[in-house]
Amino acid sequence: MSLFRPCVERMKGYTPGEQPQESGWVKLNTNENPYPTSPAVLQAIERAAGRLNIYPDPLSTPFRKAVGELFGINPEWILPANGSDEVLTLLMRTFVGPGETIAYPYPSYVLYETLGEIQDAQVKRILLNPDWSWDLPRAKAELADVKLLFVPNPNSPSGTLWSDEDLLALVPPNGLLILDEAYGDFRDQPHRMELLKSGPGSRIIVTRTLSKSYSLAGLRLGFAAGHPELIAGMRKVKDSYNCDMLSLAAGEAAIRDQSAMLANRGRILQTRQRLTVALTKLGFNVFPSQANFVWATHPDRPHRSIYEFLKSNRVLIRYMSFPHAVGTGTQSAPAGIDGLRITVGTDEQIDRLLVVLEKA
């Protein structure tokens, strides 16, 4: 007799992007920021390291205050967690019972599906149009029984953005819209939590991470922003000390040093433009990206072999395939799509990528 819950027994588990532990790689596969974080962050870590024998503040008050000031919202609207991964997990555990339904657009971030499986939820993929837009009437027809609809904006792997109008139309009538803004700071016009202050705002929770724009993937810090009543429920579910003292100190310093984040963001946006042009010249189709990565497809070269050739040259990008997506199939029998997701690294990293790609 298996001791595991049946939903855990049958699931495969999520496979994160490769994380080679040795150096020498041009690593463009997990959307990390290639630039170091603010020096103020390192100072904050050094200061906090002196009192590690004591528990952290279970309410993360100074960090929440810094985030609240940044977005002009009350700290009661903020729940910090171990990366936005933990925010997503807490959302599932707070709002979704076994057998209940979650949904997400497809192709998109398949981790939502894994988290749904762990919670023994029904998972609905809402198929996107081939140009990554929503088929809104069909999507809305699917939302009646949805407790949580997860929408990454910008989307991964496409890097595309949906409009506020689309998002507001997608708030489930009996549930919540989870707006995953992991890549939000790389938009031309970042969202400043205005949607939370709109009419349907009490039915929206925004998730954010410091992994990408603040160059802190190694630190594991993210947060949810939403109506205080929703946040209070999530707080009951989180571990008392879910965020450690170093992360909270570092996170506060990072949030308070907007100029460091914005300087790195500016560099990445410039390189993104250069990468997009260069890939297009090499014959790739590249969707205009609002994130720190681009989604590239090639009309006649197999994507997997491009990925493998790059890898054999120590350049790591992400090959992604989405079975049963829209692609070239019909709505009733959709075919799969695949392609290459390439993180926007430094100019030097992108030079190296392009040199190897030209050889391919």
Place this chain on the structure above:
Amino acid sequence: MSLFRPCVERMKGYTPGEQPQESGWVKLNTNENPYPTSPAVLQAIERAAGRLNIYPDPLSTPFRKAVGELFGINPEWILPANGSDEVLTLLMRTFVGPGETIAYPYPSYVLYETLGEIQDAQVKRILLNPDWSWDLPRAKAELADVKLLFVPNPNSPSGTLWSDEDLLALVPPNGLLILDEAYGDFRDQPHRMELLKSGPGSRIIVTRTLSKSYSLAGLRLGFAAGHPELIAGMRKVKDSYNCDMLSLAAGEAAIRDQSAMLANRGRILQTRQRLTVALTKLGFNVFPSQANFVWATHPDRPHRSIYEFLKSNRVLIRYMSFPHAVGTGTQSAPAGIDGLRITVGTDEQIDRLLVVLEKA
């Protein structure tokens, strides 16, 4: 209509010990180690802080290796997590479905009950004898439907220890024994994972934290040790990057510097002895403790008012009450018990405590 899961809606949430954020307190309420961690830990944090823009190793390989070497077990037997709190949460999410039963001895660590509520589990309190021993025949009769039995050893708040024989007798016939060794390093003879290597070892999972003996409560790092098949299932449920880069580097350094941990442990054991004698002289009943705290009761002074008097003098200890425990009641209508749990601080902190207690 509430959007929360009914089990979350109706639960109260766990209240951790007070964590005053201002200085000036003698803090003896949450079993923190009063001594600083190893200098090697601070060096490891400084080194790791230089590459925070990259994700941590999702498998935490060097940390697992260090733990494996310490206990003479394969790293495949180890699952690191954000404090043993997260280990406990992962155990629930991996093994306990809604409506299934968990159990724990009572009075003990009531967080198990909160975690059970979040998972919508049935929670069974197995009443201990008034001397904190198990009523083994009765306990065993209650275990048939138990998926997870959580047993802290040493127990909190009593600081008492149960024998290996008792523990082996308590492995649920259709579930797992979770041996919570948060305070295990403070035992006269610490458990070296021998129980995992015993016959019923494949039905036991040990949880450990670096919060207490390694002076790293602020870091949030703990781990599960158990049969690789059980650990592999838990790995599917954890977030990919549940442990951050700084914690893993610090934890590895801490585990590899046993002499620093053992020196602090030695000091705490000496002070524990002194505290026990002094409290007894003041008229308290103190159980011989094998942890870094003592449980003190007084025959005729109300415990809550002692706690409050100490608090008004900036000495923080923990007042704990357990309704429906054994105490002075009968087994069928048990009364509550209450008392004072006092962390073993430095000698100076204990001096201050005793001065104020004498005034009380």
